[in-house]
Every structure is written in C-alpha cells, then in structure tokens.
Amino acid sequence: MGRHSCCYKPKLRKGLWSPEEDEKLLNYIARHGHGCWSSVPKLAGLQRCGKSCRLRWINYLRPDLKRGAFSQDEEGLIIELHAALGNRWSQIATRLPGRTDNEIKNFWNSCLKKKLRRKGIDPTTHKPLISDLQTLNVINQKLTSSQVVKSTGLINNPHEPSMVVSSQPGPWWFPSMANQNAAFCFSSSTTPSVSDQIVSLISSMSTSSSTTSMTSNFNPFPELYYCNNTVPSQTNSIYSAFFGNSFTEASQINNNNNPVVDDHPHGQDMKSWASEILHYTEHNQSSETGLEAEVKPDIGKYYWRSTSSSSSPNENAATLLHDADVEWYGKNLQKLNNMAFDQSL
DNA sequence: AAATGCGCCAACCGCAATGGA
DNA sequence: GTCCATTGCGGTTGGCGCATT
Numbered sequence: 001m002g003r004h005s006c007c008y009k010p011k012l013r014k015g016l017w018s019p020e021e022d023e024k025l026l027n028y029i030a031r032h033g034h035g036c037w038s039s040v041p042k043l044a045g046l047q048r049c050g051k052s053c054r055l056r057w058i059n060y061l062r063p064d065l066k067r068g069a070f071s072q073d074e075e076g077l078i079i080e081l082h083a084a085l086g087n088r089w090s091q092i093a094t095r096l097p098g099r100t101d102n103e104i105k106n107f108w109n110s111c112l113k114k115k116l117r118r119k120g121i122d123p124t125t126h127k128p129l130i131s132d133l134q135t136l137n138v139i140n141q142k143l144t145s146s147q148v149v150k151s152t153g154l155i156n157n158p159h160e161p162s163m164v165v166s167s168q169p170g171p172w173w174f175p176s177m178a179n180q181n182a183a184f185c186f187s188s189s190t191t192p193s194v195s196d197q198i199v200s201l202i203s204s205m206s207t208s209s210s211t212t213s214m215t216s217n218f219n220p221f222p223e224l225y226y227c228n229n230t231v232p233s234q235t236n237s238i239y240s241a242f243f244g245n246s247f248t249e250a251s252q253i254n255n256n257n258n259p260v261v262d263d264h265p266h267g268q269d270m271k272s273w274a275s276e277i278l279h280y281t282e283h284n285q286s287s288e289t290g291l292e293a294e295v296k297p298d299i300g301k302y303y304w305r306s307t308s309s310s311s312s313p314n315e316n317a318a319t320l321l322h323d324a325d326v327e328w329y330g331k332n333l334q335k336l337n338n339m340a341f342d343q344s345l
Numbered sequence: 346a347a348a349t350g351c352g353c354c355a356a357c358c359g360c361a362a363t364g365g366a
Numbered sequence: 367g368t369c370c371a372t373t374g375c376g377g378t379t380g381g382c383g384c385a386t387t
Contacts, residue, residue, distance in 0.1 A: 016381085017356070040373065054373080055356065090375060105376075106354050 012045045017056055021046055025053055026061050059100045066098030070107055078104060079112060083126040 013021075028044035034057060037050035046053065070078070074096055089101035089108075096104065113123040121127070132285045 012356075036372080050372080052356075087376065101375075102355075111352050136353075317355095 012049050012052075017060075022050070022056070022061060025056060029057060029061075055126070058101050064098055065100070070099075074099070075112065078108065079116070079126075082108065082112075082123075 009169060024044050025040070030042070033134065034040055034054070040046075040050055041048045044053070048056075048273055081095055085091050087105075088126045089105045093099055093104055110289040116123040116126075130292060179275045
C-alpha cells in the first residue's frame with residue numbers, strides 16, 4: 001500500500017518531461033495502448049515510474065485534451081459544480097470534456113477563488129461574504145456606544161476574590177459602568193500575535209482606551225463566574241462578550257478537547273450542569289437557581305443565562321468569535337484600514 | 346542589471362480504494 | 367480473510383517566468 005514501489009528506485013527520473021520522453025511515451029501508447037502502467041516505462045524505454053507516465057499521459061499527452069484558456073461557459077460550470085460537489089475535481093472533470101482534474105484544480109486555486117472573493121462570494125461555501133466593513137462597523141458600534149475601558153492584569157471574581165476569573169494577563173476590555181452593552185476579552189495565550197493585532201485594532205477604534213486597574217466590585221463576566229478556567233484556557237476560540245439577548249453556549253471545549261468543567265457544583269461539566277438548569281427552567285423553578293437554560297436540540301447545544309437583575313452589567317451571554325475569524329482580522333487589518341479610508345473619501 | 350516577490354501550473358506525494366493471487 | 371501491486375484522487379510543492387523594486 002501507499003507509495004508506489006518503483007518510486008523508491010533511485011535511477012528513475014523526476015521533474016519536467018523532456019520532448020524526447022514525451023515522444024517515447026506517445027509512440028508506445030499509440031502502438032500498444034497503455035495497458036498496465038507499471039510496465040509502460042520499461043517497454044517504452046523510459047526512466048520513469050509508471051505513476052509518472054500515467055500522469056503525463058492523462059494531463060498532457062492524451063489526444064482528446066482541449067488545452068488553452070477556459071471559456072466563460074466552462075468557468076460558470078466549474079463554479080456551479082464546485083458548489084454542488086466541493087473539491088471533487090475528478091468528478092467535476094467528467095463534466096468538462098477535454099479538461100483534466102489537475103487543470104481544473106489549478107484553475108480554481110489560482111483564479112476562480114480570487115474571482116469569487118472579489119465578487120463578495122465565499123469560495124468555500126458559495127455564499128455571500130459578510131462585508132469587511134459591515135463587520136468592522138459592528139465592532140465599532142459595540143465599542144463606541146459604550147464607555148470601554150481597558151484593563152491589564154488578572155481579573156478576580158469580586159464575589160470570591162481568591163478566585164481568579166482569568167489567568168490571562170490581558171488586556172481586557174469591559175464597560176466602565178453597569179448595564180452597558182459591550183465588553184471584550186482576548187485570550188492572548190492562544191494566538192498572541194493575532195490577538196495583539198486585534199487588541200490594537202480595537203484600541204485604535206475605541207473612544208476610551210485608557211488603562212485602568214480592576215475595581216473590586218465589578219465583574220465583567222458574571223456568566224463565567226463558575227467556570228474560572230473557561231476563557232483563558234480556550235485554544236479554539238477567543239471570547240468576545242457582545243452582551244445581547246442570547247444565552248451562553250454551555251458545551252465549550254477546553255485545551256484537551258474535554259468539556260469545560262465548572263467549579264460549582266464540583267467537577268460537573270458545563271453541559272450536564274446546563275441540563276440541570278434546564279430541568280429547573282422547565283419546571284418553572286428558575287427563581288430558585290437564579291438561572292435559566294434553553295436547549296437547541298437540532299444542534300445539541302445548551303445555552304444558559306442568569307435571571308437575576310443583580311448580576312448586571314451583562315444579564316445575558318457571550319458569543320464566540322472563532323479563531324479563523326480572528327486570524328482573518330489580523331491578516332486583513334491593513335486592508336480594512338485602507339477600505340475604511342477609501343470609504344471616508 | 347541584479348535581486349526579490351509573486352502567480353501559475355506541472356508534477357510529486359501520500360493516502361485510499363480496488364482487485365487479483 | 368490477508369497481502370500486495372496497482373490505480374485514482376486531492377493536497378502540496380517547487381521551479382519557471384514575469385513584474386516590481
């Protein structure tokens with residue numbers, strides 16, 4: 001299995017094919033057909049492995065190849081087929097006579113992907129991309145609509161000062177007053193360079209970015225009260241606490257791909273804990289727990305939130321920004337700034 | 346003119362599937 | 367059922383040529 005046995009023979013040629021080699025292979029196949037590919041090189045007098053001969057024939061020497069630039073029709077068909085089939089290049093190639101899977105794959109990777117992105121279409125999902133500026137504006141609004149204050153250092157749970165809510169050195173972003181609707185934190189232990197870039201992006205947009213120390217009576221993340229290791233240990237996500245009307249997802253995964261275990265009650269994972277809260281919610285006993293939960297059976301996720309008004313500033317929950325998004329922001333920071341500048345002209 | 350960067354694409358590599366002994 | 371040679375596929379690489387510095 002695996003690598004073709006003949007490929008281990010050191011005397012075999014690799015790399016680009018010479019016109020002489022092409023001629024030998026072409027002549028041999030014209031006379032005898034290819035038959036068993038592993039015997040072709042020997043019979044055709046070539047110092048190549050059968051696999052290489054097969055590839056050369058399929059991708060270049062076959063007489064039914066079309067060659068040349070792709071037509072508009074072909075281009076449209078490839079996009080259509082890719083939307084339906086994904087990266088199944090050989091299947092796509094069967095619908096384009098005279099084109100090879102390799103040729104289509106290269107055309108896709110070097111040309112069509114960019115073309116779709118320029119049109120505002122995600123080449124993977126074939127759905128519209130959210131406008132860069134739109135997304136940027138959302139963040140901008142969140143920040144400028146509230147007094148956002150930056151904090152560095154550990155964040156301790158104000159109710160239990162010995163409990164460190166975050167071991168992350170920060171910076172942390174949170175509303176300076178209760179009931180304001182935005183707060184951010186970035187887990188910089190995961191992808192520091194990207195996080196740093198995002199922090200600087202936020203910093204440059206924020207109306208108030210003065211550094212201030214944590215006050216003892218303010219907990220920016222009460223919904224994380226019981227999961228003191230949740231935020232900093234996230235390797236797959238960076239939390240962005242956009243406090244809207246949603247619930248907190250209670251099936252987060254930590255570094256070791258295990259469910260996050262909260263500290264209350266001891267050792268219980270977040271999902272089973274949330275299901276317990278759900279039980280009380282369904283029996284109209286939320287007032288006893290001060291919490292309520294929802295389950296989305298279609299995606300098998302639990303969401304929960306505090307019902308207590310005293311747990312402000314954020315009554316509700318956080319949403320998740322995935323690494324890929326954050327990575328994307330980091331990479332496109334300059335582009336975004338340029339676009340914002342262009343639009344302001 | 347030389348160095349560097351970048352896009353394109355032919356070919357390679359590794360893995361999975363297939364089929365015959 | 368197992369082994370192994372062969373074929374097929376898709377991701378990746380590396381070299382070439384052109385553009386830019």
